[in-house]
Amino acid sequence: MRRRPVPAALLLLPLTLLLAACGGNSAAETSTGSGTDGKGSLTLNVGDQKGGSEAVLRAAGELKDLDYTIKWSTFTSGPPLLEAVNAKAVDIGGVGNTPPVFAAGAHSKISVVAAWHGNSQGEAILVPKGSTLRKPEELKGRSIAVAQGSSAHYQLIASLKKAGLTPADVKVKYLQPADALAAFTSGRVDAWAVWDPYTSQVLQAKQGRILADGEGVVNGLSFQVAAPGALRDKKKTAAVRDYLERLRRAQDWVYEHPDAWAKVWAKDTGLPYEVALASVKRTNASRIAVAVDKPLIASEQAIADTFTGLKLLPGKVDFSGFVDPRFNGDLPASTTAPRVFKES
Template identity: 50%
Template sequence: MKPRSLIRRLAGPLAIGLTAAVLLAGCGGDATGNEDAVGDDGKVDLSQVTLIVGDQKGGSQALLQAAGLLDDAPYKIEWKEFTSGPPLLEAMSSGSIHVGGVGNTPPLFAAAAGGEFKVVQAATYGGAGDAIVVPKDSPLKSVADLEGKDVAVAEGSSANYNLLAQLQEAGLSYGDVTVKNLQPADALAAFSGGHVDAWAIWEPFTSQAEIDADARVLADGSKLANGYTFQVASDAALDDPATAAALEDYLARIAQAQLWSQTHKQEWAKAWSEETGLAEDITLSAVDNRQVQVVPIDDTVVESEQQMADAFTENELIPDEVDVSSYFSDEFNEDTTGKAVSQGADR
């Protein structure tokens, strides 16, 4: 049986959002809301800018606060929280947010749905935190044993690609398992209740499953997943001078905070624990599983993401081939890998 196209299941809200964006453009509207921050001389007053940021629990806001990089921001930040990357990008398509942090997979599905955005900052956390877990006493010993089993995963998330890659490596297709499309909280409940045989997830949920749900890792993505995490900005935000000026500063702060987290693991684990309500041993385990490197948006990143997109297309999870290169921008590389590295070293 061929798997039903993921993009058809995920594109509905995206299509609605894109339609709304088109209608706004047709009416001459500008969804950034920062037009008044640009003076008659063309200069931007950042104190008049509000940057609307999509976030996930224990994500960018918590990291920036822990690193001490929010206090002196010269613009206002309005935070909006999402359960994972796909709904965050749906909100971006509808014009509700300017920028947000996602994993390596959500931009591929958003690109296939015709989203209007660019990936503008990148880091890799390694693939070890992306894992497929099973109950500790499960008879399943390898990925090949998943054939015919129920697997929970948030479709369109980074864990979705890891699951696909692991199945392919084991000689299975995506259709050889029964996928249960569940966001992390629901997936944890299903896993703990014995309603699924396995769960494909990312940190800190991998460590939470191991420590709180007595899970063991069946396979991790250390050899198959690129571990990229991205900041994604809407085209409307990038085209607006005031919002783009705030983005330049914000992305540099994100990169600095990511570097800080690698050299201040205990501090970050404590802050992450306080933000999420997870026990500190869980967040410390998650931090230890992630080896952070800030990387430029370059051919290496784009080619890796293109390979992922092609794999989804080959498995009919994305219905048509998509060229992802036009959805990546190196405009902020100097701010995120040059200035950020030098400034981050001083913190």
């Protein structure tokens, strides 16, 4: 049987889902759930994104037997989550590789305490179906939609550089995903730099194809970021350590059970199952827990320096002042290759 393509209208449904990779600067609504997990007098305030940490921990059975309480707050993207960390409203939360750079540039009180390394095939420059563009060098003079300050923004800059181009050689249109999708599908832009699951949405709906992806040009990192104040509390530090161990086991579960996770993720976000599964296989299942180490700091410093050079950050950022490696344990180096997803 031939699968029907995902209707284009469905692409507009889940645009507030998991934006960990996103670092866009649009205003984002925040919802604080009243539900909690666990027991005990200690409460760990955790920032999350739709279809994010809570969903995967619950699916993997990692929210059982907690001797502390988790209070979940849901954010639509990384920047407002880190604003909450800075304001001490959240103890810890998950984001992609770019929001911490901008938070550091704003002198926010944050500490990167854990990292995962995944492949970057979902970070892509997409062109519409029927586009005559065949290689990144041909983007010169073309219009490209991207969320400003996002991981896709850095991927676009790095991909242009690899092709011998600069942002000045193209027409960058700063658009958040909902607007970018509309511009992309209506032909108002020539290309769209974005991340999974949006990449998988476009491909599954046969709305476009990949011109270039992030493999070899971006670091593929994602983070858990904590409030330094919470880390000065011994009991909360112990809870953070336990929470991170559970997240690492949950990611292992995703690798072993991609279909089960795709079903949960689709239900939680409104994504069509085919899109969720494609995104899991392309990007999510590959992630491996790695150490917060010197190569990681250097990689993030390069991102910061790039945005400073483009005057998108107000000045020099010393990223080494915004990490805390105490939870590394015996984790492999941040440069360790992501897992290769194997079809069952």
